[in-house]
Amino acid sequence: MAPPAATLPQPAAADEAIFFSKLSKTNGTSNGTHVDKNEYDVLENYEGKYRFAPIEEAQVSRAMIKRYFNTMYERAVSDVVIIGAGSAGLSCAYHLGKSRPDLKVTIIEAGVAPGGGAWLGGQLMTPMVVRKPADRFLTEIGVPFEDEGPFVVVKHAALFTSTVLSRVLAMPNVVLMNATAVEDLIVREDFAGRQRVAGVVTNWTLVALNHDTQSCMDPNVITAPVIITATGHDGPMGAFSAKRLVSMGLLKELGNMRGLDMNRAEPAIVNGTREVAPGLIMTGMELSEHDGSNRMGPTFGAMMASGVKAATEAIRIFES
Ligand code: 48N
Numbered sequence: 172m173a174p175p176a177a178t179l180p181q182p183a184a185a186d187e188a189i190f191f192s193k194l195s196k197t198n199g200t201s202n203g204t205h206v207d208k209n210e211y212d213v214l215e216n217y218e219g220k221y222r223f224a225p226i227e228e229a230q231v232s233r234a235m236i237k238r239y240f241n242t243m244y245e246r247a248v249s250d251v252v253i254i255g256a257g258s259a260g261l262s263c264a265y266h267l268g269k270s271r272p273d274l275k276v277t278i279i280e281a282g283v284a285p286g287g288g289a290w291l292g293g294q295l296m297t298p299m300v301v302r303k304p305a306d307r308f309l310t311e312i313g314v315p316f317e318d319e320g321p322f323v324v325v326k327h328a329a330l331f332t333s334t335v336l337s338r339v340l341a342m343p344n345v346v347l348m349n350a351t352a353v354e355d356l357i358v359r360e361d362f363a364g365r366q367r368v369a370g371v372v373t374n375w376t377l378v379a380l381n382h383d384t385q386s387c388m389d390p391n392v393i394t395a396p397v398i399i400t401a402t403g404h405d406g407p408m409g410a411f412s413a414k415r416l417v418s419m420g421l422l423k424e425l426g427n428m429r430g431l432d433m434n435r436a437e438p439a440i441v442n443g444t445r446e447v448a449p450g451l452i453m454t455g456m457e458l459s460e461h462d463g464s465n466r467m468g469p470t471f472g473a474m475m476a477s478g479v480k481a482a483t484e485a486i487r488i489f490e491s
Contacts, residue, residue, distance in 0.1 A: 246346055249277040249395040251485055252371050254353045254412060256280035257287020258471050259455025260401035261335045262308060262478025263485075268342035271486055276345045277393060281352040281376045281408055286332040288403065293469025299328035302437060305472025308479065312338050322470070331471070352379035352408060354390050356398065356415055361449065366421055368450035370394035380407065397485045401455045401478065404428050410460035412451060421448050426463025428456075436467035437476075444480040446488070454481035 214222045251267060253260050256278050268276050278285075292299045301309060301316070306323040309316055314334050316323040325331050339345050357370035374390040382388060400412035416422035440455065443462050447453045454477045459466055467473060 242346055243348075243391075246275065246277045246348075247393055248275075249393055250274040250489070251276045251397045251399060252393055252395045253278045253399045253401060254371060255287065255401035255403060255455070255457075256282075256285035256336075256347060256349065257401060257403050257455060258289035258332065258335075258474035259403075259457075259478040259481070260287070260399070261285070261289075261332070261339055262475040263399055263401060263454055263481045264339045264345055264478075265312065265335055265342075266479045266482035267485055268339060268345040270482065271489070272342070272344050274344060274489070276342075277395070278339075278345065278347045279351050279353050279371060279373060279393070280347060280349040281379070283350045283376075285336060285347060285349050286329075287406070289328055289332045289471060289474070291328050296469075297327045297329070299325040299331055300470045301325065301331075301472040301475070302433075302470055303472075305476045308472075308475040322472075328471075348373075350376050352376040353402075353411060354379050356412065356419070356451070357392060357394060358419065358421070365449050368398050368448055369396065371398060396450065397452065397488055398450060399452045399454060399481050399485060400457055401453075401481070402457050404456040404460050404466070410457050412453065413447075413457055413461040416448055416451075416461075422461070425460055428459035429463055429465045431468045432465040433467045433470055436465035437470060437473035439464035440467070440473040441476045441480060444477045444484065446484060452481050452484050452488075454478055 353371045355372035361367040402411040
């Protein structure tokens with residue numbers, strides 16, 4: 172049974188009153204009017220106590236809603252959409268975001284956690300092998316490695332992925348929308364009568380994976396003159412665009428990824444990175460399903476070099 176209220180430790184009313192009276196001058200109220208942020212600097216050690224500035228729960232909701240939906244509104248028309256934030260998609264976003272800061276680059280990633288298959292090396296082991304000359308990309312983004320001659324080793328794959336992700340997210344022209352799936356492609360007839368990819372059809376991933384549980388959970392759209400697809404060869408939606416090109420008749424059939432051969436696979440992916448359909452550039456392991464090239468297993472240099480090449484292809488389109 173709870174002790175009578177009188178014996179409960181009473182909050183220091185005077186202390187709280189003084190504390191909040193100080194903040195009332197800064198109008199730290201829920202109506203979101205301007206507050207003098209300097210007043211909060213003293214909070215770390217306010218009379219010997221660590222205090223947080225007061226908050227109304229609705230302020231938190233509004234801080235997220237305002238920003239997220241402003242971004243959705245603003246990026247409904249993007250310059251480039253990258254489907255997939257794996258090693259190829261992120262390397263592409265880095266090169267594109269850095270080379271063309273004027274372009275609105277929007278990354279759509281189905282997973283809650285971006286990074287695709289690049290959080291680990293092979294068979295859940297943590298080191299990441301990158302064959303030269305792709306180590307130059309690691310040097311450019313500032314990822315340390317051990318040099319083993321023909322290849323280098325990053326001590327943990329997550330060091331690469333978290334670094335390239337942080338560089339990309341810091342770019343003002345690049346937006347990442349994770350937990351969001353591309354469910355289809357927007358395809359229009361261009362002036363030459365060709366079927367041209369002109370955007371993506373999106374939905375929350377949890378919706379996209381559960382369409383058979385509810386009817387008519389219709390999607391959203393983002394238009395862009397260039398789409399870069401980097402959806403990998405496996406995973407819940409692997410090789411998404413390659414498969415969709417077949418089902419919409421823009422590709423006769425899938426090439427289907429061939430067995431592992433590192434020496435054939437990596438140059439095939441990099442040199443095969445290209446505009447596979449008007450308006451659609453393909454990069455990374457999705458190409459192995461589109462073209463039927465070999466897989467390389469746990470080496471990631473081709474993903475980085477292919478991503479950079481896809482960015483270069485996109486820039487070529489904008490500059491042609
Ligand atoms: O890491 P992945 O799967 O793909 P890549 O091409 O960036 O890197 C591939 C690489 O990790 C390997 O597979 C290595 C080299 N192994 C080769 C081998 O021989 O096995 O990233 C693809 C990303 C993932 O994060 C998916 O969640 C995402 O794309 N994704 C999508 N995002 C939005 N909408 C979709 N429809 C969609 N489909 C996949």
